[in-house]
Amino acid sequence: MSYAFAVDDVTAAIADPVRRQILELLRAGELPARRIAERFPISRPAVSRHLRVLRECGLVHDTLTGRERVYRVDPAPLAEVGDWIAGFARPAGFWGPRLDALETEVHRTRRDRRAQRLEDTA
Amino acid sequence: MSYAFAVDDVTAAIADPVRRQILELLRAGELPARRIAERFPISRPAVSRHLRVLRECGLVHDTLTGRERVYRVDPAPLAEVGDWIAGFARPAGFWGPRLDALETEVHRTRRDRRAQRLEDTA
DNA sequence: CGAACCCGTAACCGATGAGTTACGCTTTCG
DNA sequence: CGAAAGCGTAACTCATCGGTTACGGGTTCG
Numbered sequence: 001m002s003y004a005f006a007v008d009d010v011t012a013a014i015a016d017p018v019r020r021q022i023l024e025l026l027r028a029g030e031l032p033a034r035r036i037a038e039r040f041p042i043s044r045p046a047v048s049r050h051l052r053v054l055r056e057c058g059l060v061h062d063t064l065t066g067r068e069r070v071y072r073v074d075p076a077p078l079a080e081v082g083d084w085i086a087g088f089a090r091p092a093g094f095w096g097p098r099l100d101a102l103e104t105e106v107h108r109t110r111r112d113r114r115a116q117r118l119e120d121t122a
Numbered sequence: 123m124s125y126a127f128a129v130d131d132v133t134a135a136i137a138d139p140v141r142r143q144i145l146e147l148l149r150a151g152e153l154p155a156r157r158i159a160e161r162f163p164i165s166r167p168a169v170s171r172h173l174r175v176l177r178e179c180g181l182v183h184d185t186l187t188g189r190e191r192v193y194r195v196d197p198a199p200l201a202e203v204g205d206w207i208a209g210f211a212r213p214a215g216f217w218g219p220r221l222d223a224l225e226t227e228v229h230r231t232r233r234d235r236r237a238q239r240l241e242d243t244a
Numbered sequence: 245c246g247a248a249c250c251c252g253t254a255a256c257c258g259a260t261g262a263g264t265t266a267c268g269c270t271t272t273c274g
Numbered sequence: 275c276g277a278a279a280g281c282g283t284a285a286c287t288c289a290t291c292g293g294t295t296a297c298g299g300g301t302t303c304g
Contacts (some may be wrong), residue, residue, distance in 0.1 A: 015137035067271040075210035088197035210289040
């Protein structure tokens with residue numbers, strides 16, 4: 001049971017600068033798709049597809065409110081990458097013990113995400 | 123002064139599963155290119171190019187020894203990504219304080235890397 | 245010296261990915 | 275009810291990327 005599956009999706013997702021900026025934007029608070037799109041020089045459908053990528057790997061969640069779709073960030077999948085990175089700790093227990101806390105967080109939020117998914121597109 | 127530049131290269135580098143596996147392989151110890159290549163089902167030149175990508179963003183360093191080129195991993199650039207991830211800490215100071223240690227590490231190793239680069243291809 | 249070894253690069257190719265415009269659905273509101 | 279707003283999707287184009295084979299340069303060794 002490795003995270004390889006999820007890590008693959010998440011690393012691919014954050015490899016794009018636009019998607020990273022979207023996440024940073026959402027860090028300040030939830031936003032409807034329109035508000036997100038107008039912050040970028042690219043077309044709205046382009047942003048919409050970036051949002052889909054982020055959605056499919058659980059980095060954002062959305063709630064349909066009237067005719068607006070509000071997005072909010074979920075850092076849990078990022079923690080899995082942080083977990084992988086932590087495996088490259090210096091000599092022995094350099095960052096290790098500190099980042100181990102992340103792993104705990106991963107397990108904790110894995111439950112939450114399942115619940116979240118049911119709420120999505122609600 | 124943001125890491126955006128470096129983070130962009132590093133996230134792109136670790137987005138590929140083969141490159142991540144190379145890093146994991148090198149985590150156990152340095153290896154000549156040949157030894158790395160024979161662990162993968164793809165051709166040797168393909169691995170060689172993956173190594174180049176990893177080299178160009180500082181994730182690996184190489185030393186020319188006779189007719190062999192020995193590679194070793196450098197986790198420092200990964201720390202910059204960890205740093206970025208840490209910015210998505212839960213509510214307030216959930217992982218934050220723990221991952222702050224990473225940032226310190228980033229600064230520390232930035233000097234080292236400059237020295238490393240001079241040694242490369244030596 | 246010449247053959248074998250180790251490795252990187254060049255040239256080429258199919259797949260993938262990010263961008264665009266056009267379109268359709270649902271919700272709001274005059 | 276009909277127009278406008280807010281989103282997502284489809285179809286298409288173009289650049290990038292990862293894979294392959296072919297090749298060349300430096301090193302070891304019989």
